[in-house]
Amino acid sequence: MTIIAVGYSRLSKEDVNKQGWDNDSESIKNQHYLIRDYAEKKGWQLVEIYSDDDYKGSDRSRPEFNRLISDMYAHKFQVIICKTQSRFARDIELIEKYIHGVFMEENIRFVTIEDHIDTANMNSSSKKISQLHGLTDTWYLEDLSHNISDVLDIKRKKGEYIASWPLYGxxxxxxxxxxxxxxxxxxxxxxxxxxxxxxxxxxxxxxxxxxxxxxxxxxxxxxxxxxxxxxxxxxxxxxxxxxxxxxxxxxxxxxxxxxxxxxxxxxxxxxxxxxxxxxxxxxxxxxxxxxxxxxxxxxxxxxxxxxxRIKPRRDGIVSMFSGKIRCLECKELMYAVTYPRQINGRKSKTEFNTTFRCSKKMMNKEACPATGISMASLEKYIIDELKKLSELYFDECIIQDQLTVTDGRQETLEGMKQEEFRLKRLLEENKLAVTTLYLDKVKGLLMEKQFVQISEQLAESGRIAESALKKVMREREGLSREQSKEENLMEIILKYKDIERLDRNIVLELIDIIYVGKEDRKKNQRVIQIAWNF
Structure with missing residues (x-):
């Protein structure tokens, strides 16, 4: 009676990592040679070799592996030959499911050439060997995965780009x-x-x-x-x-x-x-x-x-002051309400006015005493405030004072940078001294008591230097932020000192929030508070 046999081969990067490219014993070509030779010696009719190239042994979506299993259920063969069990799978769950379960139930003989696994002659001892191979292969994959993950994390922390394709741009x-x-x-x-x-x-x-x-x-x-x-x-x-x-x-x-x-x-x-x-x-x-x-x-x-999470209007445009205006009376947002202008007693179809109204009052008129403000009035008020700031900051005496302060601050920053460099160098020297000390102890040049005593001294000096370094770095960062904020303020004042109109971009750059109070119509007054971004 002719026995119909098939082979299965697999190779992936995990196997290259394990075997090395110099040893091609795991190559697909070599596996096929061994499978054919083995089948010929046994007198079996080898009808096909299923082969998955560049697939992990734990991958359950391997196309040829799944075709093999499908053909097995269709009873197209009686024997499966692999070079080793790891070629079939490196997952203990797959090994238990198929080699020690399904194959026996379906009367399929599973044979490995080098592991000497043969389900036709499986006993307690050979089953344990098969399971042990499966466990060690599973552990290997798990360790390899962790090692690769650790290496990739090191690369990420160093700022190395590890994705296959670059980000758009x-x-x-x-x-x-x-x-x-x-x-x-x-x-x-x-x-x-x-x-x-x-x-x-x-x-x-x-x-x-x-x-x-x-x-x-x-x-x-x-x-x-x-x-x-x-x-x-x-x-x-x-x-x-x-x-x-x-x-x-x-x-x-x-x-x-x-x-x-x-x-x-x-x-x-x-x-x-x-x-x-x-x-x-x-x-x-x-x-x-x-x-x-x-x-x-x-x-x-x-x-x-x-x-x-500001949403645009129906036309897809975000209003110039959207999300930036709050009612001074109740602290709720104020919303823009647009309505047609009255021209010669008629509503215009092309020209519109915009007024900002308290969102709380819009829901209940009695809930807030706020009164609305037109966009034109608010824009004029902000531009006037910017011009006042310009006049203040362009006073020659004030500018001279600021320049003097800034110059002194720069000298302080330079001193802090030098101190930071000195402390970092001191810490590096401390680490080197600890290493040298340990080597001297190993060589027998230093007694244990001396080693402990000097180690403690070095550890203490290291802690003091590290604490001092953190303090200097915090102070330098704070001073740099202050200087940057001051330079940013001057830059903004120069940029907008002659401004005549606002737009969304300018509002976002200059303003954090605007609080609009109710209008006193008798005195024609209103409190408006602007929280600037500078």
Whole structure:
């Protein structure tokens, strides 16, 4: 009676890591040779060899593995030959399920050439050997997964880019695949998205604008550049259009200010391909690791707006003061109400007035004593306040005083930098001394008592230096922030000293919040408080 046999072979990167490229004993070609030779010696008819190349032994979605199992249930063969059990699977669950379970139930003989596993002659001892191989292979995969994860985390912490494809707006450096450089074409699109958003455009309005100008979205841009874009079978014509969620992801991505942000997703386990999103506090962020496309000030302004969740009007535009005005009486937001202008006693169809009204009072007239304010009046008040600030800060005496203070501060900062450098060098010398001390002890040049005594002295001096370093770094950071804030104030005053009109971008840059009080119509007075961003 002719016995019908099939073979199964597999190779993956995990096996390359274990065996090394110099030893091709695990190669697919070698496995096929051994399987054919073994079948021929046994006198079995080998009808096919199923082969999965570049698939892990724990992967349950291996195409040829699953075809083998399907054909097994169809009783297309009687024997399965593998070079070793690990070629079939490196997962104890798969081994128990099939080799010690299903194959025996379906009367399928499983044979390995080098492990000498044969289910036709399986006894308690040989089963334990098979299970032991399965356990050690499972442990190996688990250890390998942890080691790879640790290595990748080290790379992430160093700010090395480890993803397969670059973020939209960047390219991988031709000199270093772990470093990003700016893609001038895509970067310009990213900048325009931020500019449009700060100008008051909603996400969908920005997406529509880009689609109307036939600007390729990130997916189409990748495809046109020859990059891998995933399963094409799931692509539709809509896949290559800009959408509001795509715009949102670009606006929320800290990578665009030059910070390397990685570790957002993590595999459930080494056995699964499923990725789960990690909490933001567990992301690995390395600051200033590649050229920024967006400056930090712009990023912070966009982030602030995104957190406020301000929605655009029906036309897709965000009002100039949206989310920035609160009632001084009840502290609730004030909403813009637009109505037609009266021209010659008739309502205009083309010209409109806008008034801001307390949202609480709009729900219940008796709930708040606030009175509305027109957009024109509020805009004029803010511009007048800016001009007053300009007059104050451009007083020659005040400017001279500020320059004197700034100069002295710069000298202090330089001194702090030098002290920081000295303390860091001291800590490095301390670490070197501890290492040298330990080596002297090992060599027998130092007694245990002397070693302990000097070690304690070095540890104490190290703690003092580390504490001093932290203090200097905190003080320097605080002084730098003050100086930066002062320079920013002067820059803003220079920029807007002759301003005549406001827009959404200017409001976002200058104003944190505006509190509008009720109007005293008898005195024609109203309290307005502005919390500036500078």
């Amino acid at each position: 960047y390219l991988k450096s031709p000199d270093d695949k772990n470093r990003l450089i700016v893609d001038p074409v895509a970067a310009e699109v990213v900048r325009s998205i931020y500019q449009m958003y700060l100008a008051g455009n909603g996400l969908q309005r920005i997406a529509n604008s880009l689609n109307q100008r036939s600007i390729p979205n990130p997916l189409k841009y990748k495809r046109d550049a020859g990059m891998k874009i995933g399963a094409k079978s799931r692509m539709t014509s809509k896949s290559f259009l800009w959408r509001n969620d795509t715009i949102g992801r670009i606006l929320d991505n800290q990578m665009y200010i030059g910070d390397m942000v990685q570790g957002k997703l993590k595999k459930v386990s080494y056995k699964s391909k499923k990725l789960v999103r990690q909490p933001e506090e567990e992301w690995i962020i390395a600051e200033s690791k590649h050229p920024p496309i967006i400056d930090r000030n712009t990023w912070e302004r966009v982030r602030s707006i995104r957190k406020s």
